[in-house]
Amino acid sequence: xxxxxxxxxxxxxxxxxxxxxxxxxxxxxxxxxxxxxxxxxxxxxxxxxxxxxxxxxxxxxxxxxxxxxxxxxxxxxxxxxxxxxxxxxxxxxxxxxxxxxxxxxxxxxxxxxxxxxxxxxxxxxxxxxxxxxxxxxxxxxxxxxxxxxxxxxxxxxxxxxxxxxxxxxxxxxxxxxxxxxxxxxxxxxxxxxxxxxxxxxxxxxxxxxxxxxxxxxxxxxx
Numbered sequence: 001x002x003x004x005x006x007x008x009x010x011x012x013x014x015x016x017x018x019x020x021x022x023x024x025x026x027x028x029x030x031x032x033x034x035x036x037x038x039x040x041x042x043x044x045x046x047x048x049x050x051x052x053x054x055x056x057x058x059x060x061x062x063x064x065x066x067x068x069x070x071x072x073x074x075x076x077x078x079x080x081x082x083x084x085x086x087x088x089x090x091x092x093x094x095x096x097x098x099x100x101x102x103x104x105x106x107x108x109x110x111x112x113x114x115x116x117x118x119x120x121x122x123x124x125x126x127x128x129x130x131x132x133x134x135x136x137x138x139x140x141x142x143x144x145x146x147x148x149x150x151x152x153x154x155x156x157x158x159x160x161x162x163x164x165x166x167x168x169x170x171x172x173x174x175x176x177x178x179x180x181x182x183x184x185x186x187x188x189x190x191x192x193x194x195x196x197x198x199x200x201x202x203x204x205x206x207x208x209x210x211x212x213x214x215x216x217x218x219x220x221x222x
Contacts, residue, residue: 001066001067002028002030002066003027003030003070004030004031004033004070005031008069008179019207020211030054034070034073038072043073048075048076052076052080055084056084059084059085065087065088065089065206067088069179069199070091071091072112072114077090078090089202093202094204095197097201097205099175100132101130102196103171104132104135105137105170105171106171106173107137107138107168107173108138108139108175109138109167109177109181110141111144111160115178119177120138137171139167144163145178145180147159156184157183160176164185164188172193173194178198179197179202
């Protein structure tokens with residue numbers, strides 16, 4: 001697994017242990033991939049090349065599959081995957097697949113502007129593949145990622161909750177675009193508006209691809 005945020009490493013290790021029996025995870029961390037993307041405001045060709053190099057480094061280290069856990073790098077994962085001789089997964093794939101089955105109005109919450117467009121395009125791609133039409137309502141939780149990076153998880157979560165409140169009355173489902181947001185809405189009533197997060201759905205998607213008999217949640221209809 002290739003990470004850009006150290007805090008998500010134990011989360012993904014636990015999920016692999018639960019949902020990928022017979023598979024052993026090892027982790028590679030490069031915070032500069034995301035840091036440079038944030039600084040530059042978009043995913044550069046150099047960062048895409050560096051991710052491809054890291055994917056091959058994982059392959060050379062013995063990986064039989066690679067999961068990239070940073071949604072901002074999604075387009076770089078798409079570019080690197082055809083070049084590698086083992087499966088390469090982006091973390092938000094399973095979440096996007098689930099979202100398009102939940103209704104035609106999808107809310108996307110992100111704490112980084114660099115994640116909004118990759119998430120939007122991925123959802124649209126999966127909707128198109130299923131012949132579905134979706135409306136995507138995106139909201140950037142300004143300042144939340146900086147709060148998390150400085151260690152103030154409570155302030156981060158409060159900003160994400162504010163973003164959720166701004167979307168909840170006009171969408172069928174809310175997607176949290178980054179793995180680092182996964183716990184931000186714990187305790188928020190999700191019965192009326194489903195909230196989807198990438199870590200578990202991402203690992204379940206990988207499990208389904210690597211172990212075809214693994215059962216994953218069927219996308220809801222309507």
